[in-house]
Structures are given as structure tokens and as C-alpha cells.
Amino acid sequence: MAVAEIIVDVPTMQTNRPFEYMIPDTLSDVVVPGMRVEVPFGRGKRKIQGFVMKVKDQSDFQGKLKPISRVIDLKPVLSTEMLDLSSWLADRTYSFQISCLQTMLPSVMRAKYKQFVIPVVADDPEVMNLLQGKPTFEITNQIDDETVKLINRLRKDEKVDIQYVVENQAVQVKRQAVTTDLNVIQLHEAKSQLRANAKSQIKLLEFLADNLNDLPVEFNVLEKDYGISRAAIKTAEKNKLVKVVEVTKLRKPVGITPEKTTKLALTDEQQVAVDQITESIENQTPQTFLIEGVTGSGKTEVYLQTIEKALQQDKTALMLVPEISLTPQMVNRVVGRFGDQVAVLHSGLSNGERYDEWTRIENHDVKVVVGARSAVFAPLNHIGLIIIDEEHEASYKQDDNPRYHARDVALWRAQVNKCPVVLGSATPSLESRARAEKGVYKLIRMKKRINNQVLPHVHIVDMRDAENSAVKGDFSPALKAGLEKTLADHNQAIVLLNRRGYSSFMMCRECGFVLKCPNCDVSLTYHKDLGKMKCHYCGHEEPVPKICPNCHSTKIGFYGTGTQNIEQQLNDLFPEARVLRMDVDTTRRKGAHAKILKQFGQHKADILLGTQMIAKGLDFPDVTLVGVINADTTLSLADFRASERTFQLLTQVSGRAGRAEKTGHVIIQTFNPDHYAIKDAAKQDYETFFKQEMYLRHQSNYTPYYFTTLISVANQDEGKTLKQSYWLKKQLQTALSKDAILLGPSPTMISRKQNKYYYQIIVKYKHEPQLHQRLLEILNETQADAKNGFTIAIDNEPQHID
Numbered sequence: 001m002a003v004a005e006i007i008v009d010v011p012t013m014q015t016n017r018p019f020e021y022m023i024p025d026t027l028s029d030v031v032v033p034g035m036r037v038e039v040p041f042g043r044g045k046r047k048i049q050g051f052v053m054k055v056k057d058q059s060d061f062q063g064k065l066k067p068i069s070r071v072i073d074l075k076p077v078l079s080t081e082m083l084d085l086s087s088w089l090a091d092r093t094y095s096f097q098i099s100c101l102q103t104m105l106p107s108v109m110r111a112k113y114k115q116f117v118i119p120v121v122a123d124d125p126e127v128m129n130l131l132q133g134k135p136t137f138e139i140t141n142q143i144d145d146e147t148v149k150l151i152n153r154l155r156k157d158e159k160v161d162i163q164y165v166v167e168n169q170a171v172q173v174k175r176q177a178v179t180t181d182l183n184v185i186q187l188h189e190a191k192s193q194l195r196a197n198a199k200s201q202i203k204l205l206e207f208l209a210d211n212l213n214d215l216p217v218e219f220n221v222l223e224k225d226y227g228i229s230r231a232a233i234k235t236a237e238k239n240k241l242v243k244v245v246e247v248t249k250l251r252k253p254v255g256i257t258p259e260k261t262t263k264l265a266l267t268d269e270q271q272v273a274v275d276q277i278t279e280s281i282e283n284q285t286p287q288t289f290l291i292e293g294v295t296g297s298g299k300t301e302v303y304l305q306t307i308e309k310a311l312q313q314d315k316t317a318l319m320l321v322p323e324i325s326l327t328p329q330m331v332n333r334v335v336g337r338f339g340d341q342v343a344v345l346h347s348g349l350s351n352g353e354r355y356d357e358w359t360r361i362e363n364h365d366v367k368v369v370v371g372a373r374s375a376v377f378a379p380l381n382h383i384g385l386i387i388i389d390e391e392h393e394a395s396y397k398q399d400d401n402p403r404y405h406a407r408d409v410a411l412w413r414a415q416v417n418k419c420p421v422v423l424g425s426a427t428p429s430l431e432s433r434a435r436a437e438k439g440v441y442k443l444i445r446m447k448k449r450i451n452n453q454v455l456p457h458v459h460i461v462d463m464r465d466a467e468n469s470a471v472k473g474d475f476s477p478a479l480k481a482g483l484e485k486t487l488a489d490h491n492q493a494i495v496l497l498n499r500r501g502y503s504s505f506m507m508c509r510e511c512g513f514v515l516k517c518p519n520c521d522v523s524l525t526y527h528k529d530l531g532k533m534k535c536h537y538c539g540h541e542e543p544v545p546k547i548c549p550n551c552h553s554t555k556i557g558f559y560g561t562g563t564q565n566i567e568q569q570l571n572d573l574f575p576e577a578r579v580l581r582m583d584v585d586t587t588r589r590k591g592a593h594a595k596i597l598k599q600f601g602q603h604k605a606d607i608l609l610g611t612q613m614i615a616k617g618l619d620f621p622d623v624t625l626v627g628v629i630n631a632d633t634t635l636s637l638a639d640f641r642a643s644e645r646t647f648q649l650l651t652q653v654s655g656r657a658g659r660a661e662k663t664g665h666v667i668i669q670t671f672n673p674d675h676y677a678i679k680d681a682a683k684q685d686y687e688t689f690f691k692q693e694m695y696l697r698h699q700s701n702y703t704p705y706y707f708t709t710l711i712s713v714a715n716q717d718e719g720k721t722l723k724q725s726y727w728l729k730k731q732l733q734t735a736l737s738k739d740a741i742l743l744g745p746s747p748t749m750i751s752r753k754q755n756k757y758y759y760q761i762i763v764k765y766k767h768e769p770q771l772h773q774r775l776l777e778i779l780n781e782t783q784a785d786a787k788n789g790f791t792i793a794i795d796n797e798p799q800h801i802d
């Protein structure tokens with residue numbers, strides 16, 4: 001008797017392990033790992049979905065096994081690599097394995113969808129019999145096991161394929177297209193017989209003669225790209241010169257095909273990087289490399305040429321970029337080099353488009369995948385190289401369950417696929433850089449910009465100076481002068497308004513003082529509901545200061561201006577300048593982000609004003625000035641990574657200036673000109689920053705010297721939340737050694753969300769072998785309370801604590 005191990009779709013701790021089910025004879029050979037099936041569960045007639053993890057001959061179970069009711073997928077939707085990954089991921093992120101499995105699938109397969117059999121060999125008798133003259137065969141839950149078996153066999157013989165379609169969407173996009181039975185000579189003959197004014201028809205025949213190998217061609221393409229009218233096509237059809245057919249077309253993600261690019265001759269530094277990585281690709285060693293390359297050092301070309309090496313080895317390549325960098329610029333660079341072999345996955349795709357890209361990957365139609373965080377689950381086989389660009393980005397960590405970091409998943413896949421991982425950044429995360437220091441990762445440094453262009457000159461403007469504090473508005477005389485000159489020279493400028501951590505902290509405008517927690521060395525945040533300043537780590541609180549504790553000035557207050565306000569100021573200061581604003585408001589619409597950048601790239605604007613989203617990755621040759629309105633906001637984040645984030649942001653944004661022939665200038669306005677994060681960023685000196693920051697992390701027991709786990713507790717009743725938090729703390733205390741540090745419980749930044757109160761406990765530790773197991777047990781024990789609206793969330797190595 002064949003038995004299947006199944007993870008059922010019941011997200012509880014108790015079901016977070018496979019259950020055994022019998023495979024009925026009628027479905028033998030059909031049920032394989034990676035398929036979804038429907039199974040009876042519990043008492044009663046309830047049927048639920050599950051993923052087949054394993055198929056085996058015998059059960060260890062003594063009692064009678066229930067049979068699988070039916071198969072949902074007629075082909076596996078996840079590979080065995082992914083099934084294994086889900087087990088590891090569930091354990092590592094304290095989440096349900098079923099959530100991990102579902103996270104790996106494109107959303108189409110999680111939503112309401114239909115499944116169709118589509119013919120591959122249309123004239124096969126069995127296929128014809130199944131389709132009964134229709135273009136597709138819909139798989140409903142009523143079909144019998146025999147049909148399932150038949151379809152399964154036809155699929156294995158590659159006579160049919162299975163396609164998923166979101167309900168309410170067309171099965172496939174059908175388009176009209178043109179083809180012809182004539183050969184080149186006949187086409188030219190036919191053309192010569194046309195009247196000279198039948199221009200559109202002449203164009204059509206010429207096109208067909210030139211593109212005989214690429215027919216059929218869509219009406220759309222003929223119309224849009226070649227100006228051939230529908231009428232002309234119809235006339236030609238009537239005259240039996242062409243045939244009109246219907247084609248099914250995969251929805252292609254938006255965007256025009258970029259021009260094909262070829263390899264650049266590498267600089268010495270690039271060559272060293274490419275050589276080292278290539279060696280790992282060829283030897284199939286899962287080595288992790290960290291490329292620490294200054295802004296504009298040409299990291300992208302290293303990525304492209306190593307991807308090419310992987311492809312030459314008959315392998316595939318996976319490249320992760322932060323969502324926000326998935327601008328046409330980055331995508332074009334990859335697609336420009338590898339053309340059709342690339343699939344792009346980003347959040348701008350519709351469900352259908354995303355599914356199409358996923359299918360292309362699964363069918364091995366593509367060899368390179370570029371995408372944001374979740375693309376790390378792309379169903380690529382034989383991966384020869386994984387790249388993570390801007391590896392320091394916090395967005396690689398998912399905020400919701402499963403709280404995974406794409407870097408960890410990438411490293412796991414690299415082990416399985418025996419391939420190298422390349423982490424690249426001008427400002428690596430402290431964790432990665434520290435690992436390179438220890439030799440766990442191999443460090444590759446690229447210290448020079450392309451063309452030996454100098455790094456931009458950075459000028460720090462002290463906003464506490466009388467001259468600067470006297471101005472109305474947010475532009476210092478220095479920044480104003482810089483912008484004036486840039487405009488006069490017909491160059492372009494980028495102006496950054498640092499919005500992260502906005503208006504939740506207090507700063508003295510006289511001396512730059514920011515109120516910090518006496519215990520934790522992080523900023524205190526203002527809790528409106530309590531009317532107090534509070535620490536998110538330990539819970540320490542103080543009244544809101546009325547005068548600056550440092551200089552006794554009354555100019556202490558909340559800090560912040562909006563992008564719209566800055567835009568207005570720019571318009572008033574420079575009425576002739578064309579300003580583009582990029583923030584959450586102007587980029588809400590699909591494609592808006594790309595459009596703004598395109599306009600700026602075509603020099604249709606002089607100033608690009610924006611928030612964090614303009615800080616990295618952009619490569620515009622005419623940008624000679626970067627201005628930072630308020631460097632301090634990130635500095636005052638109530639987070640131990642505040643300095644790191646500030647350094648990264650300022651270094652990255654400065655790096656946008658002077659990337660081509662022209663030298664760049666950067667003007668940073670700050671109330672903390674002596675802060676090391678700002679000074680080191682001004683020098684673009686990562687190494688010095690790294691040493692200083694490591695020293696401070698060591699002093700205060702933070703990452704990478706300590707591991708961090710954040711546990712948050714939520715309940716609608718504040719009293720209960722607190723009680724549970726203290727209970728939890730006690731549980732942890734008994735499991736931890738004396739060396740571990742337990743902080744909290746303390747309320748989170750927004751301590752009340754959707755009518756629930758949130759408290760958190762932070763565990764900092766070096767080596768606590770009991771902790772993982774204890775946390776799993778706690779999740780188990782508190783499961784029963786989940787029904788009463790009581791939830792616990794565990795975040796391993798949180799990216800931010802709020």
C-alpha cells in the first residue's frame with residue numbers, strides 16, 4: 001500500500017508536521033511529492049488541502065489510514081528542493097510549514113483559480129478524445145480518477161500541459177495574428193503586382209518576406225510597430241496572400257525590450273572579482289562572496305559577467321534586488337544582456353503576469369531570474385549562481401509570517417545547488433561584513449570608481465550655525481548656491497528628504513541634542529497616547545522635555561517637513577527649474593515610479609526630489625549635485641541600527657553624484673555634524689565606519705556580537721497582554737543562561753493597532769541551545785489562547801524594532 005506524508009492546511013502548532021494518508025490504487029503513480037491533494041481531516045466530513053511531502057511504501061502508523069480524496073494539482077507545483085526548504089524555513093522562522101509552502105507559490109495558486117489541460121500534441125487521438133473538439137479541458141473536482149490518470153500519463157508524455165488561471169480571467173490571452181504559406185519569391189512577386197499606393201499592403205508583404213521564420217506575427221505588433229493597418233491585413237487575407245490565425249500569447253510584463261548590450265572590458269578590480277566568483281561556479285563550491293564596492297565601481301557588470309559564466313556551465317542564475325531597485329534601469333541591464341532568457345518578478349506584476357513568469361521559469365524557458373525578495377523561491381533548477389544586490393537592504397526581510405530573510409534562504413539554496421552566493425553593496429550590513437572579517441564570507445573589495453572618477457566631494461552643513469538657523473525654510477545658503485550653480489551649468493540635482501523615523505522623536509534645533517534611553521543607547525520615542533517619551537527596548541519612560549536638557553534652549557521639539565512642502569520651497573527658490581517629486585504619493589500608481597525615473601533620465605527635469613526611494617541604484621550621468629535636507633532623522637531612529645542606516649543612506653545617496661565624466665558634489669545638512677556616521681559617510685569611508693560601529697555594538701551587546709530574537713505579544717485587552725508578557729518573560733528566564741539579556745516587556749512604537757495592544761520582549765544572546773526549543777514549546781502552549789485573540793509572534797534577527 002502506498003502512503004503519502006502530507007502537510008495539511010490547518011495552521012496550528014499541532015499540525016505542524018506531516019500526517020500520513022493512504023494513496024488509493026486508483027491514484028497510484030499519480031500522487032507525487034510537491035502536489036496538492038484534498039484529504040479528510042478530523043472527525044466529520046471536513047476536507048482540506050494538503051501538500052504531499054513524501055510518498056512511501058509503508059506506514060509507521062498502527063491504525064487505519066484515511067485515503068486521499070482527490071488530487072488538486074495534476075503536476076507537482078513544488079520541487080523536492082522547495083519541500084525540503086519549507087521544513088527548514090518553518091523551523092528557522094517559527095512559522096507553520098503550510099505558510100512556508102504557500103509563500104513559495106505564486107499567488108494565483110493560492111487564490112481562486114481554475115485548472116485547464118492544454119494540448120501540446122493536438123492531433124494525438126487520446127488528446128483529441130479528451131478535448132472533444134474544445135481548445136482546452138477544464139479540470140473540475142468532479143473528474144474521476146481514471147481521467148486524472150489519463151491526464152497524468154499524457155502530461156508525462158508531453159502531449160498535454162496544465163495551466164492555472166485565476167477565476168474571472170480569460171483562459172489565455174487570444175490574439176489575432178498573421179502568417180502565410182507563400183515563400184520569399186512568391187511574396188515579392190505578389191508585392192510587385194500591387195498598386196504603388198497600397199502602401200500598407202506592400203509593407204505587410206515586405207515584413208513577411210523578411211520575417212518568414214518568426215511567423216505568425218500578431219496584429220498588434222504589425223499595427224503598433226510597423227504601422228500596418230488591419231484593413232491591409234484583411235485585404236491580403238481576401239487575396240489569399242496571408243492567413244489570419246489565433247495565437248495564445250503569454251502576458252508579457254510591461255516594458256519595452258531594451259537594446260542588446262555586450263560585455264564591457266573589465267577594469268582590474270572587476271576582473272579580480274569575476275575570476276574569483278567564476279572559479280567557485282566552475283568548481284561548484286557554495287562559497288559566499290561579499291563585494292564591498294564603492295558607489296559607481298561597476299558591481300553590476302561583475303554580476304552580469306558572472307551570470308554569463310554560470311550560463312556557460314549550463315546552469316541558471318538568480319539575482320535579487322530590492323523592490324525599489326527594480327526600475328527599468330536595473331532590469332534593462334540584465335534583459336539587455338540576456339534577452340529572452342530572463343524572467344522578471346516584481347510586485348508591479350498582476351497575478352496573471354506573475355504566474356506566467358513563474359511558468360516560464362518552471363518550464364526552463366528562462367535561465368536568469370531577477371526579482372525582489374520572494375523571487376528567492378523561484379523554481380529554478382541547477383542554480384549556478386545567486387546574487388543579492390544591495391545586500392544591506394532591510395526589505396530582504398519579510399515583515400510578516402514567515403519572517404524570513406532572503407539572504408538566509410539564498411545561502412540554503414546555494415548549499416543544495418552547490419553554487420556561490422554573491423552579496424554586493426557599497427555599504428554592507430554589519431553582519432555580513434563581520435562574517436567576511438571572520439573568513440566565513442570571502443571579501444572582495446572594489447575601491448575605485450569606473451574611469452577612475454573621483455568620489456564626490458561632500459560638504460557638511462552645520463544647521464546649528466547662526467547663518468543657517470536664521471533662514472526661513474529648509475535650504476541653507478550653501479545648498480541654495482549649489483543648486484543655483486547646477487542649474488546654471490545645465491546639470492541635474494537630486495534632493496533627498498530623509499523621512500524615516502519622522503516626527504516621533506524630539507530634537508533640539510539649537511544644539512542637535514536628541515533624547516536617548518539611559519539604559520539602551522537608542523532614542524526615546526514619543527508616545528502620543530501616553531504623552532511620554534518611551535524606550536522600545538526596555539520600557540524606560542520620561543516626561544516630554546520642554547527645554548533642551550543639554551543647552552537649555554526652548555527650541556526643542558518635533559522635527560519634520562513633508563516632501564510637498566519642500567517641493568513648494570524649491571519652486572519658490574528656483575521658479576525656472578523643473579522639479580520631479582518622488583514619494584509614496586506620487587508613486588502609488590502602477591508604473592509611476594519607473595516613469596518618473598525615465599523622465600529624469602531623459603533630462604526632462606532638473607531636480608529630482610524624493611524620499612529614501614531615490615537614494616540608491618540610480619545611475620544618471622548628468623547628476624552632479626546631491627543635497628540632503630535632513631540627515632538626522634534616521635540617526636534618531638529608536639533602533640540600534642540607527643547609525644548604520646544613516647551611514648548607508650548618506651553614502652548611497654552621495655554615490656548618485658558624479659558617476660560619469662563630471663565630478664559630483666554633495667551637500668549634507670545636519671544638526672549633528674560631528675557624528676561619526678555622518679563624517680564617515682561624507683568621506684565614503686565604509687571601513688572606518690565599520691570599525692567604529694563594531695566597537696559600539698560590542699560595548700552595548702548588539703548584533704553582530706549578539707543574536708537577537710524579538711517576541712511580541714498582542715491582545716485586545718491591555719491588562720491581559722501585560723500579564724501574558726510577564727508570563728512569557730518568566731518562561732524564558734528559566735530556559736536561558738545567565739549570559740543572555742532579556743529586555744522588556746515594553747510597548748511597541750504604536751502600542752495599539754487595530755484594537756490590539758502590543759508589547760515586546762527582546763532576547764539578546766550568544767549561545768543558548770535551549771532557546772529555540774523553548775520558543776517552539778511556548779508557541780505550542782499558547783496555541784489554545786490564539787482563539788481568544790491572543791497572539792505571539794517571534795522574529796529571529798529583526799531588521800527593526802518598533
Ligand SMILES: Nc1ncnc2c1ncn2[C@@H]1O[C@H](COP(=O)(O)OP(=O)(O)OP(=O)(O)O)[C@@H](O)[C@H]1O
Nearest residue numbers: 264265266267295296297298299300301450617655
Ligand atoms: N568595465 C567598464 N567599463 C566601462 N564602463 C563601465 C564598466 N563597468 C561599469 N561601467 C559603467 O559604470 C557605471 C557604474 O556602474 P554600476 O552602476 O554597476 O555601479 P555600482 O557599483 O552598482 O554602483 P552603486 O552601488 O552606486 O549602484 C555604469 O554606468 C556602468 O555602465
Ligand SMILES: [Zn+2]
Nearest residue numbers: 517520535538
Ligand atoms: Zn531602554
Ligand SMILES: [Zn+2]
Nearest residue numbers: 508511548551
Ligand atoms: Zn539643545
